[in-house]
Amino acid sequence: MALENLDDGDLTLPGISEGEIIVIRSARRKRNISAYRQGGRIIVSIPARMSKADEHAIVPEMIAKIRSQESARTPSxxxxxxxxxxxxxxxxxxxxxxxxxxxxxxxxxxxxxxxxxxxxxxxxxxxxxxxxxxxxxxxxxxxxxxxxxxxxxxxxxxxxxxxxxxxxxxxxxxxxxxxxxxxxxxxxxxxxxxxx
Ligand SMILES: [Zn+2]
Known part of the structure; x- marks a missing residue:
């Protein structure tokens, strides 16, 4: 177990923190976009042909959706x-x-x-x-x-x-x-x- 009495100086970024989000471009996906939690990460799967502009618009939206679902179930x-x-x-x-x-x-x-x-x-x-x-x-x-x-x-x-x-x-x-x-x-x- 990794329980330590140490401050690890962890970074808290207000939006998306680096390394936490993984975007997968899937050739098999034509239209579907899916996002799910895998351990500490959020995986967003998008069609391989999606433009960068669309990706930048859609990925944060999907992440926000997952986070809001989770925060509804998270103790304050x-x-x-x-x-x-x-x-x-x-x-x-x-x-x-x-x-x-x-x-x-x-x-x-x-x-x-x-x-x-x-x-x-x-x-x-x-x-x-x-x-x-x-x-x-x-x-x-x-x-x-x-x-x-x-x-x-x-x-x-x-x-x-x-x-x-x-x-x-x-x-x-x-x-x-x-x-x-x-x-x-x-x-x-x-x-x-x-x-x-
Ligand atoms: Zn301890």
């Missing part, structure tokens, strides 16, 4: 703060510190990070559609770092109070395994001609 940052407060209150009442902010971030290498100095927590947007137990597990993990900075015995003891830990770890490991498996499908390598 306010909800994340509230859930973290509840987790700490019920499982680790001795930790009285609370995060100043919790933000979704496009993090591919980590599930979350916590900067204890300013009490900020960042959660990978790969968890936006995750089951509650997996998201809560990561929130709890990062919130414990407000008090325990490393993964020492004290940290482990507190984290061990989370009941669904095994299930959550299995979900996160499975997600990472699936991401690795889907990382560079042969077909994508062959067809990919450009990136958004």
């Amino acid at each position: 940052e306010e909800v994340l703060l509230q859930r973290t407060d509840e987790l700490l209150a019920s499982l680790a009442p001795e930790i009285t510190s609370r995060p100043a902010s919790i933000n979704w971030r496009p993090m591919r290498e980590r599930w979350g990070s916590c900067t204890s100095v300013d009490r900020t927590i960042r959660i990978s947007d790969r968890l936006k559609l995750a089951p509650d137990y997996a998201l809560d597990y990561v929130l709890f993990h990062e919130a414990i770092h407000l008090q325990h900075f490393d993964h020492g015995p004290e940290f482990t003891e507190v984290l061990g109070r989370f009941e669904g830990a095994e299930l959550a770890s299995a979900y996160l490991d499975g997600y990472e395994a699936a991401e690795r498996a889907m990382a560079e499908p042969v077909e994508l390598k062959k067809l990919r001609t450009n990136r958004g």
Whole structure:
């Protein structure tokens, strides 16, 4: 698992972040345009003959559509703060510190990070559609770092109070395994001609 108590200096671009969008030009597609989420990426498939101008008009539209569908199902940052407060209150009442902010971030290498100095927590947007137990597990993990900075015995003891830990770890490991498996499908390598 890649849960670290480090700020990875991740970049948050307001619109489309580089590397997150893959545009596939498919010779088999005559008209159809499709877009779907694959792990941390959005894949947009367009007809091979589509003009650059059309591509530049349509791709952002498709991405916006997917993002708005997802954001309707994504817990707000306010909800994340509230859930973290509840987790700490019920499982680790001795930790009285609370995060100043919790933000979704496009993090591919980590599930979350916590900067204890300013009490900020960042959660990978790969968890936006995750089951509650997996998201809560990561929130709890990062919130414990407000008090325990490393993964020492004290940290482990507190984290061990989370009941669904095994299930959550299995979900996160499975997600990472699936991401690795889907990382560079042969077909994508062959067809990919450009990136958004
Ligand atoms: Zn950690």
